[in-house]
Amino acid sequence: VDLREETHGLLNGNHVSRYGKQNWDNIGLSREEIIASEKEIIHGTVGTQVETGSTRPGGRTSTMDVTTAQTEAELCASRGIGYFRLTVLDHCFSDPESIDAFIAFVRTLPENTWLHVHCEAGNGRT
Numbered sequence: 001v002d003l004r005e006e007t008h009g010l011l012n013g014n015h016v017s018r019y020g021k022q023n024w025d026n027i028g029l030s031r032e033e034i035i036a037s038e039k040e041i042i043h044g045t046v047g048t049q050v051e052t053g054s055t056r057p058g059g060r061t062s063t064m065d066v067t068t069a070q071t072e073a074e075l076c077a078s079r080g081i082g083y084f085r086l087t088v089l090d091h092c093f094s095d096p097e098s099i100d101a102f103i104a105f106v107r108t109l110p111e112n113t114w115l116h117v118h119c120e121a122g123n124g125r126t
Contacts, residue, residue, distance in 0.1 A: 001102070002072055002118045003094075005034060005087040009042035010070045016052060031087045035073075042069045072118070 005026050008017040018025055018041070026034045045066040053061035076083035084105050086098045094102075109115075 001105075001115050002083065002085045003088045004118060005089050007034070007038045007041055009038065009072060010068075010075055011042070011045055011050060011052075011066045012064060012068055014052075014064070016050075026087070027089065029087075031085070034087045035071075035085065039071050042071055045069055 004017075006017055007025060008015070010016065026037070029037070046069050048066055050064050050066055051061060052064055053059060070078070073083045073085065086094070086101060088094045088098050
């Protein structure tokens with residue numbers, strides 16, 4: 001279960017995220033718009049150099065020559081892992097539609113299914 005609204009994926013097998021103020025870079029966009037834009041942005045980096053850096057104090061930056069790119073949905077599909085995406089703003093309570101969609105999703109799962117919830121820090125949207 002991927003709850004992150006902010007654009008993220010894998011470049012050369014490394015997890016990357018694009019952040020705006022409060023991680024709200026995609027605020028106002030629909031789930032479909034975010035997913036389409038994310039795929040375009042992530043795949044658009046192949047053949048380019050990308051500067052990466054840590055959001056942590058004192059974190060280092062580096063430049064990466066991008067040769068491969070995947071969305072998390074593509075990574076999961078390549079490994080035979082199920083993937084369910086909701087796009088929920090960071091630092092905010094989930095909207096009623098996302099809550100309803102999550103409940104509907106959970107009701108489709110076999111009993112005793114394990115879930116991994118991807119929400120960077122586990123606060124707010126989870």
